[in-house]
Amino acid sequence: xxxxxxxxxxxxxxxxxxxxxxxxxxxxxxxxxxxxxxxxxxxxxxxxxxxxxxxxxxxxxxxxxxxxxxxxxxxxxxxxxxxxxxxxxxxxxxxxxxxxxxxxxxxxxxxxxxxxxxxxxxxxxxxxxxxxxxxxxxxxxxxxxxxxxxxxxxxxxxxxxxxxxxxxxxxxxxxxxxxxxxxxxxxxxxxxxxxxxxxxxxxxxxxxxxxxxxxxxxxxxxxxxxxxxxxxxxxxxxxx
Numbered sequence: 001x002x003x004x005x006x007x008x009x010x011x012x013x014x015x016x017x018x019x020x021x022x023x024x025x026x027x028x029x030x031x032x033x034x035x036x037x038x039x040x041x042x043x044x045x046x047x048x049x050x051x052x053x054x055x056x057x058x059x060x061x062x063x064x065x066x067x068x069x070x071x072x073x074x075x076x077x078x079x080x081x082x083x084x085x086x087x088x089x090x091x092x093x094x095x096x097x098x099x100x101x102x103x104x105x106x107x108x109x110x111x112x113x114x115x116x117x118x119x120x121x122x123x124x125x126x127x128x129x130x131x132x133x134x135x136x137x138x139x140x141x142x143x144x145x146x147x148x149x150x151x152x153x154x155x156x157x158x159x160x161x162x163x164x165x166x167x168x169x170x171x172x173x174x175x176x177x178x179x180x181x182x183x184x185x186x187x188x189x190x191x192x193x194x195x196x197x198x199x200x201x202x203x204x205x206x207x208x209x210x211x212x213x214x215x216x217x218x219x220x221x222x223x224x225x226x227x228x229x230x231x232x233x234x235x236x237x238x239x240x
Contacts, residue, residue, distance in 0.1 A: 001186035002033055002147040004048040005176055006113045007169045008125040008137040010162055013115050013196040016173040017048050018147075018181070020188040034192035035060055037067070037074045041201045043118040045074050045083055046194060050147035051110030051130060058094045059087070059110065080124040081136075084114045088132035095130075111146040116196065123198055151183040152176030166195055171219065174209070178220040191216075 004017040017033040031053060037045040049056040063086070066073040077083045095108045109130030115137075117123040125137035127144040137144060139162040145153065159172045170193065180187045191209040209216045 001184070002050045003145070003149065003152060003177060003180045003184075003187045004033055004050055004113055004147055005143060005145045005152060005156070005173050006046075006048065006115050006125055006137075007143045007160060007164070007173060008115070008123065008162075009142060009160075009164050009166060009169050010198075011166050012198040012200070013046075013117075013123050013125060013194075014166060014169040014173050015046050015048060015113075015115065015192070015194040015196070016170070016177055017192045018177060018187045019190055019192065020186060021053055030190075032192060034194065036194075036203050036206070037063075038203050039075060041119075043075070043116065044196060044201055044203050045080075045114070045116040045118075046196070046203075047087065048113040048146065049110060050112075052106075052108050055091065055094050055098065055108050055110040056112075058098070059090045059112075062090050062094065063087070077118070079121055080114065080116060080118060080126065083116075083118075084126040084128055084134045084136075087112050087114050088128045088134055091128065091130070092132040113144050113146055117199070117201065119201070123196065148180055148184050148187050151180040155179065166197065170195055174216060174219055175223050178216070178223065182220075 002018055007014040015034060019030045019032050021029045021031050033049050035047045063074055067075050072086050074083055091110060099108050111130055112128040114128055115125040126134045128134040142162045143156050143160055155172060155176050189211050193207045193209055195205040
């Protein structure tokens with residue numbers, strides 16, 4: 001399993017993803033879920049993946065192979081809408097190919113978060129479903145999640161709105177992931193975190209968060225202590 005979250009804010013975009021795919025008493029596998037397609041100064045496209053690992057790897061490989069080709073590709077797309085359409089179509093192509101191999105009972109589905117900015121339009125964020133269709137983030141719904149979403153959702157609902165500053169958005173995304181890690185063994189470090197300021201057309205603010213990252217540890221401890229402090233201040237209920 002995995003957990004990825006992306007925020008579409010007034011000042012730009014925030015992406016954060018864990019890297020765990022399988023978990024058990026004797027098996028833990030790590031694969032990066034955040035992938036970038038960048039032409040500096042012209043476009044930054046970020047894909048985050050969840051679901052069948054073979055499907056997502058095939059989708060990413062096909063899209064990389066087709067860059068600068070005559071086929072619809074991420075470097076030739078005129079808009080982020082077109083990028084989301086290419087991702088959805090490639091996902092359908094891979095599932096149609098692999099599901100015809102007689103592997104009954106296998107779930108080939110994968111979900112994608114697609115975001116970034118192409119010169120001539122504002123930053124945009126899309127959620128691509130396993131069926132290949134997709135929706136776009138709006139100011140009223142400024143974040144998307146894929147994977148193990150339920151544990152990290154409450155803080156996003158209470159804190160994030162379109163006007164949230166980018167740095168606060170990163171803190172909230174990381175607390176959302178920390179809450180998920182504490183409650184679900186299938187989500188774990190290291191994390192990929194990318195901060196994309198509007199109109200920067202650069203992917204330089206891309207950070208790795210592992211078990212040695214002191215700031216992430218302190219953030220989780222501060223959040224836990226803050227919750228305990230608030231809980232202690234809540235008045236007792238009367239049951240008459």
